[in-house]
Amino acid sequence: MYSIIIRPFDARDSSDIIKIDSESFRTMNPTYDLFIYMTYGSEILVADIGNAVVGYVVVSYREEEAKIMSLAVKREFRRRGIGKMLLREVIRRARSKGIKRLTLEVRVSNRAAQELYKKLGFEVAGVLESYYSDGESAYLMHLYLDKTDDLSQSWV
Numbered sequence: 001m002y003s004i005i006i007r008p009f010d011a012r013d014s015s016d017i018i019k020i021d022s023e024s025f026r027t028m029n030p031t032y033d034l035f036i037y038m039t040y041g042s043e044i045l046v047a048d049i050g051n052a053v054v055g056y057v058v059v060s061y062r063e064e065e066a067k068i069m070s071l072a073v074k075r076e077f078r079r080r081g082i083g084k085m086l087l088r089e090v091i092r093r094a095r096s097k098g099i100k101r102l103t104l105e106v107r108v109s110n111r112a113a114q115e116l117y118k119k120l121g122f123e124v125a126g127v128l129e130s131y132y133s134d135g136e137s138a139y140l141m142h143l144y145l146d147k148t149d150d151l152s153q154s155w156v
């Protein structure tokens, strides 16, 4: 058994995050320097099981909007609610900062992530044709925080 805490990123988490990133995404396999560069100015939260980081989310804030730039969970820890825990913490923090809208893009083929986002109240706001470098399109998804009632009700 293990317990999971969601906490802010620490530089020592980088190697775990880069491994999760490499097994999760087709297009991006950043080095440590590239990861720090790409996430500059963003907030990174990690899911920590005590001796390792098993998931992360990167969020960028701009005025009253926040964008989820990246989210991934280590393969063998998926379907245990960790993605949901990370997003719930993003939503809680965004609310406390007065953010009105959370946005993200997700590959049209990525049903797992779409299901997760829908479960937390995100809705498809449009399609971005050929959005990714390999030509795949993306769904643009939004969550309006002021429209979401007590979050405890949507955290099923």
Ligand SMILES: CC(C)(COP(=O)(O)OP(=O)(O)OC[C@H]1O[C@@H](n2cnc3c(N)ncnc32)[C@H](O)[C@@H]1OP(=O)(O)O)[C@@H](O)C(=O)NCCC(=O)NCCS
Binding pocket: 024, 025, 070, 071, 072, 073, 074, 077, 078, 079, 080, 081, 082, 083, 084, 085, 105, 106, 107, 110, 111, 112, 113, 115, 116, 117, 119
């Ligand atoms: C998407 C991802 C982050 C989900 O993380 P996770 O920890 O497995 O998600 P959770 O366990 O919190 O799942 C919560 C809900 O999301 C939905 N969901 C998650 N994975 C799913 C899957 N493979 N198929 C269908 N629904 C899925 C389910 O509704 C699930 O609830 P349930 O387990 O009670 O049925 C993970 O699959 C991942 O890292 N994928 C690769 C990277 C990626 O695609 N990131 C998103 C980029 S936009």
